[in-house]
Amino acid sequence: MNPVNTKPYHLPADATWLITGCSSGIGKAIATLIASKPTHRLIATARDPSSLSYLPGNANILKLPLDVTSPESIDHAFSSAKSHFGPSFHLDIVINNAGYSLSGDTVNATEEQTHLEMETLFFGTARVTTAAMEIMRQHSDKRGGVIFNISSLAGLCAFPGHAYYHAGKFAVEGWTESVAREVHPDWGINFCIIEPSGVKTEFEGHSKVRIAPHPAYQDSDMPAHKLEHFVRMGISKGVGMNTPEAIAEAIYQIASRGEKVPLRVPLGATAWKMAKARFEGLLGELDAVKGISGLGKEI
Structure with missing residues (x-):
């Protein structure tokens, strides 16, 4: 299996960053x-782009409209960046952050809701990534770059009531790992999947879409309702919640520390502990089916 991120990455002093979903x-x-x-x-x-007014205006900062569900919008953003920065344009760091949560009773999700969720979480990430890779691959000085795809603890562990959100994040994880194994080591293109647990953002508000409730799933003892109650209790007390600023600092540290870029980074103690428990649980599940998996032969 082709290894990933095989060489230390050194962030250039004049690095260019492209970030999606910068409104909040x-x-x-x-x-x-x-x-x-x-x-x-x-x-x-x-x-x-009016939501980017918090950023100062200078030659080093370009504010652009970008809808990751639109290939035309992505093409326009990249061409605008090239025009703005001129012949010396290079792209060093890309952070695919745009996304929202679709939650509720999965059986009641509409075709439009499910397709838009996957377009945003998965296909949008794939479109921006492949466009960025072409620029990074053609850097004349072989400086490469790092593509950070923001997944979630939801890309490792699945919980009731968020099936399509999990589907999008699981897809991002598998797709990123596969693409990371395709690139030639000499190109210097690195990939990092960021997996935060709860983050203190406005995500619960304008970045969360709810599926219309289904009558059969409304009892308070249904798994999704029990989980939602538990999560809300934790949010109200700030338990296991990371700040956006801490996530930002961690990403900057990964890019700037001059070491090999890890393929996956769970961020926050809750994410790390739950990821570890998830993998340990999978080992137990493997042992339980060892006899079946071997098809009658010794493993």
């Missing part, structure tokens, strides 16, 4: 952090 939360925190680095260049994007 993690994207806003990362954009704010990069804007504070005077030698770095920032391409901050959002569906509504």
